Amino acid sequence: MNKKQRKKSHLIIHSAASAAAGVGAGMAQLPLSDAAVLVPIQTAMVIALGKVFHVKLDEGAAKALATQFLAQKAGQMTSRFLIGKIPVAGNILNSSTAAVITESYGWMIANEFAQEYEKKMLK
Incomplete structure (x- = not known):
């Protein structure tokens, strides 16, 4: 990954993470899953x-979506198990x-895409 790609990736990933943090905080006490809002944020990031x-995206889409789903579910289970719906603490x-x-x-996908990009450049 060159400097320009790293800088662009940094901006994209941190923007998506900030948006996801806002969603996580805002939806902590709602009975609905935040996955419905997080999936589009993470998909746009990819x-x-x-x-x-x-x-x-057709080259890595299946792997990316599977990883996204598993990571999101692991986070939801961890979050709800540890503190759950407690006001303030649950939001945090x-x-x-x-x-x-x-x-x-985001960084996992960026690294995977960087490797694919480098392989194409070597051909």
Whole structure:
């Protein structure tokens, strides 16, 4: 990953993580799952990262979506198990969990796309 790609990835991933944190904090006490709002944020992040690395999403889409789903479910279970719906503490935990999962997921995808990009450049 070159400097320009890293800088663009940084902006995309941190923006998505910030948005996810807001969703996690805002929806902590609601009976609905925040996944309905987090999935579009994370999907937009993957699309934007794909453009940075000139990766067609059909090449990595299945793997990306599976990883996104599993990471999101793990975060939800952890968040609800530890503190759940306690006001303030639940908001903080949900916010942190959503941000960390999105951040980790973003860098994992960026690194995967960077590797694919580098392989294409070597051909």
